[in-house]
Amino acid sequence: xxxxxxxxxxxxxxxxxxxxxxxxxxxxxxxxxxxxxxxxxxxxxxxxxxxxxxxxxxxxxxxxxxxxxxxxxxxxxxxxxxxxxxxxxxxxxxxxxxxxxxxxxxxxxxxxxxxxxxxxxxxxxxxxxxxxxxxxxxxxxxxxxxxxxxxxxxxxxxxxxxxxxxxxxxxxxxxxxxxxxxxxxxxxxxxxxxxxxxxxxxxxxxxxxxxxxxxxxxxxxxxxxxxxxxxxxxxxxxxxxxxxxxxxxxxxxxxxxxxxxxxxxxxxxxxxxxxxxxxxxxxxxxxxxxxxxxxxxxxxxxxxxxxxxxxxxxxxxxxxxxxxxxxxxxxxxxxxxxxxxxxxxxxxxxxxxxxxxxxxxxxxxxxxxxxxxxxxxxxxxxxxxxxxxxxxxxxxxxxxxxxxxxxxxxxxxxxxxxxxxxxxxxxxxxxxxxxxxxxxxxxxxxxxxxxxx
Numbered sequence: 001x002x003x004x005x006x007x008x009x010x011x012x013x014x015x016x017x018x019x020x021x022x023x024x025x026x027x028x029x030x031x032x033x034x035x036x037x038x039x040x041x042x043x044x045x046x047x048x049x050x051x052x053x054x055x056x057x058x059x060x061x062x063x064x065x066x067x068x069x070x071x072x073x074x075x076x077x078x079x080x081x082x083x084x085x086x087x088x089x090x091x092x093x094x095x096x097x098x099x100x101x102x103x104x105x106x107x108x109x110x111x112x113x114x115x116x117x118x119x120x121x122x123x124x125x126x127x128x129x130x131x132x133x134x135x136x137x138x139x140x141x142x143x144x145x146x147x148x149x150x151x152x153x154x155x156x157x158x159x160x161x162x163x164x165x166x167x168x169x170x171x172x173x174x175x176x177x178x179x180x181x182x183x184x185x186x187x188x189x190x191x192x193x194x195x196x197x198x199x200x201x202x203x204x205x206x207x208x209x210x211x212x213x214x215x216x217x218x219x220x221x222x223x224x225x226x227x228x229x230x231x232x233x234x235x236x237x238x239x240x241x242x243x244x245x246x247x248x249x250x251x252x253x254x255x256x257x258x259x260x261x262x263x264x265x266x267x268x269x270x271x272x273x274x275x276x277x278x279x280x281x282x283x284x285x286x287x288x289x290x291x292x293x294x295x296x297x298x299x300x301x302x303x304x305x306x307x308x309x310x311x312x313x314x315x316x317x318x319x320x321x322x323x324x325x326x327x328x329x330x331x332x333x334x335x336x337x338x339x340x341x342x343x344x345x346x347x348x349x350x351x352x353x354x355x356x357x358x359x360x361x362x363x364x365x366x367x368x369x370x371x372x373x374x375x376x377x378x379x380x381x382x383x384x385x386x387x388x389x390x391x392x393x394x395x396x397x398x399x400x401x402x403x404x405x406x407x408x409x410x411x412x413x414x415x416x417x418x419x420x421x422x423x424x425x426x427x428x429x430x431x432x433x434x435x436x437x438x439x440x441x442x443x444x445x446x447x448x449x450x451x452x453x
Contacts, residue, residue, distance in 0.1 A: 023141075024066065024070055024075065024132065025063060025066055025067040025070055025076070025128040025129070025131075025132050026128075026129060026132045026134065026138055026141075026142075027141065028059075028062070028063035028066050028067070028128075029063060029125050029128055029129055029434060029437075030141070030142065030145050031059065031063075032056060032059050032060055032063055032125065032430075033125075033427075033430060033431065033434060034145075034149060035055055035056040035059050036056040036426065036427055036430055037149075037153075037190070037191050037192060037201065037427060038170060038191045039054075039055045039056060039170070040054055040055070040056045040191070040192070040427075041054050042170075042172050042176070042191075042192075042193060043055065043170050043172060043191075050108070050109045050113065051109065051113045057117075057121075060121055060124065060125075063128065064124055064128070067128045067131070071131070076131045076132060076133070077131060077132060077133035077441070078131055079130065079131065079440075079441075079444065082440075083381065084378075084381040084382065084385055084440065085130075085440070087374065087377050087378050087381050088123065088126065088378050088381075089123075090374055091371070091374035091375055091377070091378050092119055092120065092123050094367065094370065094371060094374055095115060095119055095328055095367065095371065096115065098324065098325070098327055098328045098366075098367055098371065099111050099112060099115050099327070099328040099329070100112075101327075102326075102327025102328065102330055103327070103330075104330075105330060105333040105334075106333075107329075107333070110329065111327075111328055111329035111330070114328075114329045115328060115329065117426045118423055118424070118426055118429060119423075119429065121426065121430065122426070122429040122430050122432070122433035122434075123433065125430060125433050125434050125437065126433040126434070126436055126437040126440070127437070128437070129434055129437030129438055129440075129441060130437040130440040130441050131441070132441055133441070134438060134441045134442055134445070136396070136398055139398050139399075139402070140398075142208075142438065143208045143211055143212070146204065146205045146208035146209075147205065147208055147209050147212075147227070149205060150201075150202065150204075150205025150206060150208065150209065150227075150231065151205075151227065151230065153190055153191075153198065153201060153202060153205065153234070154202060154205075154230050154231050154233070154234035155167065155230070155234075156168055156169070156173070156188075156190055156191070157188030157189070157190050157195075157198060157202070157234045157237045157238060158188060158230075158233055158234050158237050160173060160174075160187075160188045160189060160190070160237075161186075161187065161188035161237035161238075161239070162237070170191055173189065173190070173191060173193065176193060186239070187237070187238055187239040187240065188234065188237035188238050188239070189238075192425065192427055194425055195238035195239065195240045195243060196238075196240055196242060196243060196416050196420050196422060196425075197416075197422060197425045197427050197428050198238060198243075199235060199238045199240055199242070199243025199246060199247065199412070199416065200243075200246065200409070200412050200413055200416055200422070200427075200428055200431060201427070201431060202231055202234055202235055202238075202243070202247065203235070203243075203246055203247040203250045203408065203409065203411075203412035204405075204408075204409045204412070204431055204435070205231070206228065206231040206235075206247060206250070206251070207250055207251070207254060207404075207405050207408040207409065208405060209224055209227050209228065209231070210224065210228070210251070210254055211254075211401045211404070211405060212224055214258075214397060215397075231247075235247045241419075242415055242416045242418065242419040242420065243412075243416065245415050246411060246412035246413070246414075246415035246416045247412060249411040249412070249415055250408035250409065250411045250412045251408070253404070253407050253408050253411055254404055254408050257390065257404060257407075258404070306350055306351065306354070306357075307357055307358075307419075308346060309346050309347065309348055309350050309351045310351045310354055310356050310357055310358075310361075311356075311358070311361065312344055312346050312348060313335050313338050313339070313348055313351050313356075314335075314356045314358075314361040314362075314364075314365045316338045316341060317331075317334065317335060317338060317365045318364055318365055318368075318369075320338075321368060322368060322369055323368045323369055323370055324367070324368040324370060324371075325364065325365055325366045325367045325368035325371060326365060326366055327366060328366050328367060329366065330366060331355055331356065331362065331365055331366050332355065334365075335351070335365075336352065339351070339352060355421050355424060356421050357419060357420055357421060358417070358418060358419065358420070358421060359414075359417030359418070359420070359421055359422055359423055360372060360375075360376075360417070361421075362421040362423065362424070363375055363423070379410065379414075382406070382410070382436045382439070383407065383410060385403075385436075385439050385440065385443060386402075386403040386404075386406040386407050386410075386436075386439050387403065387407070388403070388443075389402065389403030389439055389442060389443060390403035390404045390407070391403075395445060399442050399445050402435070402438050402439055402442055403439055403442075405435060406435045406436060406438070406439050409431065409432065409435050410432070413428065413431075413432055416428075
């Protein structure tokens, strides 16, 4: 078995190098996203002292070097920085300053390493994709890659959830089930061992599949319908409410913006009415349903009541340092200073082992209103650009669809970010920055031959 695995690894390496050389930075970034999901820290890691080296981190360096070669040879499509790019760089630059100017509380290089993993690597992906010329063929490669990856991810999540472990790969997913310290045991977690981030990826891949609807015939649409059922079952198999809501909102955005304008309000009203009735009728089950094998339904319900406690701690931290926050990646050591507060009936000590279960609270406590403002500005600029791309009716449909795809992904990202600090898992930002880079590349799309032939 080990011999076969070694042959497979060599073959994948060779084919990966061929794809990199022929496909350039765009294909390299797609391979990196796949590797960052399936062959990241839990698959293999090597202790290099100040940080753990993994296959995906090494591949990011390779793709960056490939981009520099393509740029030197004139095969990229350099674009002057726009207002959106300046805001993105201002946000990342501010995070760098807050990291370097803050006491690390004895954590050594960990804040710098996490800054690189959570934001600088995604920024590199954004810039490389932004500077790549994307034509119709490359757009098909992006959507086809997402479709195939999504089918694999959905099948893996479903197999894990329903204990068909012989169908689950990489095998560490199954091996990790014996670790009593891990969260989410019993849910469909995927290679990242995290159902929330896996759910965001599923939402993105589902959206990519749906993009083929206008171009397909009857049989093609039947295939899209069948794949949509697969994705729906996979999203359910994560056993995570925010995943369901995020994927649903993303699909609603795609369907709503694609239908005639005079249908939108009646369709939206009907969807809200049906969803509201369902939520009211099943509220207790939705709040307390058993998700993890290691948790009872009562413990699941108690986890919901923990959120106000964490929000209270975060609020006290923001009030104390409103503008600049406590420092990037310093929430865990700093929040301990607020657990003894007795000005509330909430038992703040319960939040000792937890980071904030909210993306925006996590950012504002560590980087203050300045950091939160810059982050929201980045999302606002990206959303505006995606909206303008979708509304540009003079452009080909395949170009416009990438704006729609980004808005669907952002919806899933923000819905899940409302209930979880998703930036703590690098893959969430990598996906977001990648698709933002695609929109930035296509903003000035023109019908000319590719620079690399």
